[in-house]
Amino acid sequence: EDQVTQSPEALRLQEGESSSLNCSYTVSGLRGLFWYRQDPGKGPEFLFTLYSAGEEKEKERLKATLTKKESFLHITAPKPEDSATYLCAVQARGTDKLIFGTGTRLQVFP
Amino acid sequence: EPEVTQTPSHQVTQMGQEVILRCVPISNHLYFYWYRQILGQKVEFLVSFYNNEISEKSEIFDDQFSVERPDGSNFTLKIRSTKLEDSAMYFCASSIATDTQYFGPGTRLTVL
Numbered sequence: 001e002d003q004v005t006q007s008p009e010a011l012r013l014q015e016g017e018s019s020s021l022n023c024s025y026t027v028s029g030l031r032g033l034f035w036y037r038q039d040p041g042k043g044p045e046f047l048f049t050l051y052s053a054g055e056e057k058e059k060e061r062l063k064a065t066l067t068k069k070e071s072f073l074h075i076t077a078p079k080p081e082d083s084a085t086y087l088c089a090v091q092a093r094g095t096d097k098l099i100f101g102t103g104t105r106l107q108v109f110p
Numbered sequence: 111e112p113e114v115t116q117t118p119s120h121q122v123t124q125m126g127q128e129v130i131l132r133c134v135p136i137s138n139h140l141y142f143y144w145y146r147q148i149l150g151q152k153v154e155f156l157v158s159f160y161n162n163e164i165s166e167k168s169e170i171f172d173d174q175f176s177v178e179r180p181d182g183s184n185f186t187l188k189i190r191s192t193k194l195e196d197s198a199m200y201f202c203a204s205s206i207a208t209d210t211q212y213f214g215p216g217t218r219l220t221v222l
Contacts, residue, residue, distance in 0.1 A: 044153065
């Protein structure tokens with residue numbers, strides 16, 4: 001069964017304290033891995049798509065990487081406005097649906 | 111920047127009533143989706159729609175649910191007879207091709 005596990009469930013960081021979020025997945029043929037940001041009561045906001053092991057994508061303080069079993073979202077020198085829940089989702093070959101993890105709730109304190 | 115919009119933002123209904131949730135996907139997108147998120151749980155896939163027909167649906171999407179693209183811009187999700195367990199955030203998403211999906215802000219459905 002295709003599934004996604006994210007860790008940690010929650011992460012508290014001081015402003016400027018870099019860290020990484022983990023997304024482990026099992027899927028019958030990966031078509032794509034997606035990272036989204038979700039603010040409370042809002043819809044998922046697209047961040048990155050990764051397609052193959054070794055691929056990396058960057059945007060401002062965020063960098064996403066992908067291996068054959070997991071993906072990391074690295075946050076460099078975070079700011080309070082980076083506080084949100086970060087969701088990882090996978091899409092298997094032959095299907096349109098995204099399978100989401102439970103997310104990592106990030107809080108960044110000034 | 112183009113975005114997916116959804117109405118209403120919050121819908122309150124009585125158990126057994128029909129509800130219609132509305133979405134306007136991004137204008138040049140061809141694939142449309144509905145997901146739901148029960149409070150404190152994962153985002154779950156309900157249905158995907160392409161070329162005026164359902165392309166995939168989950169076990170959640172039973173006979174009580176239906177989707178429609180009534181015109182060139184709207185995409186709707188209908189729940190025929192709501193149950194308490196249908197209370198959730200419902201998200202519409204769209205994509206140009208079958209890859210990156212862009213989500214709307216959601217409709218919070220409360221069934222009393």
